[in-house]
Every structure is written in structure tokens, then in C-alpha cells.
Amino acid sequence: MPLIYEPGYALMAPIAGHTDIPFRRMIRRFGCRYAFTEMIDAGSLAFGGIKTLRLAQRGNDSGFLGIQLVGSDLAHLTRAAEIINDMDFDVLDFNLGCPAPKVERKCEGIMLALTHPDEALRAIERLCAVSRLPVTVKTRIQSEEDARPTVEFCKRAEEAGAKTLTLHGRIMRRFYAGSVFFSIISEVREALHIPVIANGGALSGDLYRELIRETGCANGMIARGALGNPWIFREIAEPDAPPPSVAEFAETIRLYMADMLECYGPEFAFVVARKTLLEFLKGRGYPGTLRAGVSTLNSQDAFEHLMDGIMQGPAPRYLEMLENQGGDLMRKLRS
Ligand SMILES: Cc1cc2nc3c(=O)[nH]c(=O)nc-3n(C[C@H](O)[C@H](O)[C@H](O)COP(=O)(O)O)c2cc1C
Incomplete structure (x- = not known):
């Protein structure tokens, strides 16, 4: 299986309410090669919600683009993956990392991975069976004290068919604050055969380089660091590049x-x-x-x-x- 992401490049994360077509076109101008839609609710896509269909548009954004699904109901995920088969995306990413209350309440995102891991893995298997695209997974570390639960879950996600795994190095209750546990990301990278993409805290070019150095991953994912600063992709490619005039x-x-x-x-x-x-x-x-x-x-x-x-x-x-x-x-x- 060829690598999906060329080593050395930063991926732009899915960010709800932000990573729409104009935002993606903007970051492409500064060298972002790989981007994602924001998370799309599988049930809403399955039932053809107009707002959801809008989110699932590639538009005039011509670069590599993944679509991200969130959900737990196998019938919804199946239908959503079938719909995506007729669309123009490059990978289908499954969200097993979101801690937002509205996602948590439905036992989706990281809550699904933590409390119903077998169901989460069945969902990955189902998406892999239905989708014509490579299926990838984005999740979080499960404990700060012990790498084992995260390693165990990520290995099972790989066995279930995930082609890459993006790991945010913070636990659910920290949302987006606090330390990023580089060592756990690194342990997961060592335990898996598929590429692991490091995520968390890369708010500048220097912090991105630290994330890559400390985790040993070939690719990292930028999220909030690109909000208001699309130049971060240039900063990563050319450390001495000046800030925008x-x-x-x-x-x-x-x-x-x-x-x-x-x-x-x-x-x-x-x-x-x-x-x-x-x-x-x-x-x-x-x-x-x-x-x-x-x-x-x-x-x-x-x-x-x-x-x-x-x-x-x-x-x-x-x-x-x-x-x-x-x-x-x-x-x-x-x-
Ligand atoms: C406002 C907001 C919305 C987000 N929406 C999504 C999303 O739709 N899908 C997803 O996988 N992660 C989402 N995330 C998480 C980010 O992709 C990323 O994992 C997280 O912000 C950690 O990276 P950072 O520390 O570099 O920001 C969101 C984060 C924020 C702050």
C-alpha cells in the first residue's frame, strides 16, 4: 500500500465551523497539501440534510481532501460511506476523538472509543468494507498515566482496517488545553505498522517541529495554529520565512x-x-x-x-x- 501522505508534510486538521471551502483554498496558497472537511454527522448525511450536504462539498478546492465522518450507528455509517463513494474525496476519516458535549451525549467520537471500543472497531470495519476510499481514523490518547490503553485501542483500529491513525496527545477531559503527551504518541507509532500522524499543540512552526521531533512521526496535523495564520504552512516548510508583510x-x-x-x-x-x-x-x-x-x-x-x-x-x-x-x-x- 503506497503511503497516503508524503513524509515531512503537515496536514490541516478538520475543525468544525472553520475548515470550509474558502478556508481550505486560503491554506493551499501557503503550501498546505492535505486537508479535511469538518466532521460530518453520518446520520445527517445518510438522510440528505441540506446543511450537511453543503459541508460535504469539495467546491473549487482542488487539492488532496479527506472527508470526516462522526457517528456510531452502523446503518447510518454504511449509507454515508455509500454516498461518499459517489463524491470526489481522497480519504474517508472516522472521528473517534471529538469530546464535544453534543457528540459525547450520542456516545460518538472519543466517548465511543472509550466506552464501547468493540462498537468503534466494528464501525471502522464496516466503513472499510463499504468505502472505495482508504479509511483513516482520528482519535485521542485514552490515559495520561499509562500508554497501554491507547496503544491497545490503536492497534485494534489498525487491525480493523485503518490506513493511517491521527493521534491527538490529550485526553478527553482536557479538550484542547494542557500538555500534549508526546511519549504516548511515540509509543503508538512504534506499535503500529500504519503511519501515525501526531496532533496537538502545534501552534507555530517551532512547536510543529517539536511535535515531530518528540514523537518521531513523519507527519503532524495542524489545527488551531492555522486559524488566523495560514502562513504556518510556509513557516513549517521554510523556517526562516518572514511573517506576512x-x-x-x-x-x-x-x-x-x-x-x-x-x-x-x-x-x-x-x-x-x-x-x-x-x-x-x-x-x-x-x-x-x-x-x-x-x-x-x-x-x-x-x-x-x-x-x-x-x-x-x-x-x-x-x-x-x-x-x-x-x-x-x-x-x-x-x-
Ligand atoms: C473549534 C474546534 C473544532 C474542532 N472540530 C473538529 C472536527 O470537526 N473534527 C476533528 O477530528 N477534530 C476537531 N477538532 C480537534 C482538532 O482537529 C485538533 O485535534 C485539536 O484542536 C488539537 O490540535 P491543536 O492543539 O493543534 O489545536 C476541533 C477543535 C476545535 C478547537
């Missing part, structure tokens, strides 16, 4: 908004874009008034006003702070 920053936002308008239409695009635009502005030294403007953004005029503010660059106080830390970075930001 104000001009590149503004151009990226313009292209993103153009894709949003094409994808959602003018009635919804500005509202849906707000959270991503806020992420762009976070921690970059732009004045609070600009962020306040994003919270009510609803028209092209308001967007142009925002862009004027962005083109003026970060607040002088922020640039002064950078100047004190190292003039080079400031010059790059201005250029």
Missing part, C-alpha cells in the same frame, strides 16, 4: 473574502467571515476599534473600511514593542 496580509484577506462571497453569497458571506477575520486580527497589534468593526461586518462597504484600517498596519505601540525585540521583524512586517 502588511501588503500580503491584506491581499490574503481580500482573496479569502472573494472566496467567501462566491461560496456563501453576499447575504451570508460577511457574517460567516467574521470569526475568521477576528482570528486574523488577534495578536497582530491592530486597534480594538478595527476588531469591533468586524463584529458587525455586513456589507462590501464595511469590508472596504476594514481593509483601509488593515492597510494602515498595526498600532504604533505594537511596532515599537517589536522594534525593541528586534528591528528585523518590524522591517519585514512593514515591507
Whole structure:
């Protein structure tokens, strides 16, 4: 079986409410090769929910794209995999890692793996039997104290037919906070024959390199590190790459908004874009008034006003702070 992911490349994680078509097109521009839809509820897809079908669109995003399913009901998973067989995706990823209350309540995601491992494994087997695509699994570590339960479950997922396994190094009750247990990811990598993809805490290029170094995995998965920072993929490929200049920053936002308008239409695009635009502005030294403007953004005029503010660059106080830390970075930001 050829490798699905070329070693050395970072994968973009599925992130509910974020990894839609415009977001994926944006990260592709900075070198992201492998991306996923957000998790898609197998039951909703099986019953043809319009909103769900929208999430399961490749759109004009032409790169390698996985679709992720979450669910536990075998009939729903079977039907969903059959529907996906007629779509244009590259892998089918099964979510056995989500800790969100609405997923936990249905005993899906990590809850399924923890409390009904046999059912979780039967679900993997069923997806493998029905899907024409390679089936992959994304899960979390099961204990911080002891690697054995995680190793045991992941080995069984491999036996059930998973072609790769992405492992988030935090337990369920930590959600997305706290230490990432590199050593457990590493033990799982050693125990499995299929590639293990390391996930957790790679919020910058340096932290990504640490994740790879400490786990020994050939690929890692970026999640929150790409929100508001699609340049992270460039930072990973070229450690010395400069941060985006104000001009590149503004151009990226313009292209993103153009894709949003094409994808959602003018009635919804500005509202849906707000959270991503806020992420762009976070921690970059732009004045609070600009962020306040994003919270009510609803028209092209308001967007142009925002862009004027962005083109003026970060607040002088922020640039002064950078100047004190190292003039080079400031010059790059201005250029
Ligand atoms: C808002 C949010 C939504 C997420 N949605 C999904 C999802 O749909 N599917 C999934 O497998 N993981 C999802 N995750 C988990 C991420 O893919 C990733 O495993 C986690 O954030 C840890 O990586 P990080 O520390 O680099 O952010 C989500 C995480 C966040 C914060």
C-alpha cells in the first residue's frame, strides 16, 4: 500500500465551523497539501440534510481532501460511506476523538472509543468494507498515566482496517488545553505498522517541529495554529520565512473574502467571515476599534473600511514593542 501522505508534510486538521471551502483554498496558497472537511454527522448525511450536504462539498478546492465522518450507528455509517463513494474525496476519516458535549451525549467520537471500543472497531470495519476510499481514523490518547490503553485501542483500529491513525496527545477531559503527551504518541507509532500522524499543540512552526521531533512521526496535523495564520504552512516548510508583510496580509484577506462571497453569497458571506477575520486580527497589534468593526461586518462597504484600517498596519505601540525585540521583524512586517 503506497503511503497516503508524503513524509515531512503537515496536514490541516478538520475543525468544525472553520475548515470550509474558502478556508481550505486560503491554506493551499501557503503550501498546505492535505486537508479535511469538518466532521460530518453520518446520520445527517445518510438522510440528505441540506446543511450537511453543503459541508460535504469539495467546491473549487482542488487539492488532496479527506472527508470526516462522526457517528456510531452502523446503518447510518454504511449509507454515508455509500454516498461518499459517489463524491470526489481522497480519504474517508472516522472521528473517534471529538469530546464535544453534543457528540459525547450520542456516545460518538472519543466517548465511543472509550466506552464501547468493540462498537468503534466494528464501525471502522464496516466503513472499510463499504468505502472505495482508504479509511483513516482520528482519535485521542485514552490515559495520561499509562500508554497501554491507547496503544491497545490503536492497534485494534489498525487491525480493523485503518490506513493511517491521527493521534491527538490529550485526553478527553482536557479538550484542547494542557500538555500534549508526546511519549504516548511515540509509543503508538512504534506499535503500529500504519503511519501515525501526531496532533496537538502545534501552534507555530517551532512547536510543529517539536511535535515531530518528540514523537518521531513523519507527519503532524495542524489545527488551531492555522486559524488566523495560514502562513504556518510556509513557516513549517521554510523556517526562516518572514511573517506576512502588511501588503500580503491584506491581499490574503481580500482573496479569502472573494472566496467567501462566491461560496456563501453576499447575504451570508460577511457574517460567516467574521470569526475568521477576528482570528486574523488577534495578536497582530491592530486597534480594538478595527476588531469591533468586524463584529458587525455586513456589507462590501464595511469590508472596504476594514481593509483601509488593515492597510494602515498595526498600532504604533505594537511596532515599537517589536522594534525593541528586534528591528528585523518590524522591517519585514512593514515591507
Ligand atoms: C473549534 C474546534 C473544532 C474542532 N472540530 C473538529 C472536527 O470537526 N473534527 C476533528 O477530528 N477534530 C476537531 N477538532 C480537534 C482538532 O482537529 C485538533 O485535534 C485539536 O484542536 C488539537 O490540535 P491543536 O492543539 O493543534 O489545536 C476541533 C477543535 C476545535 C478547537
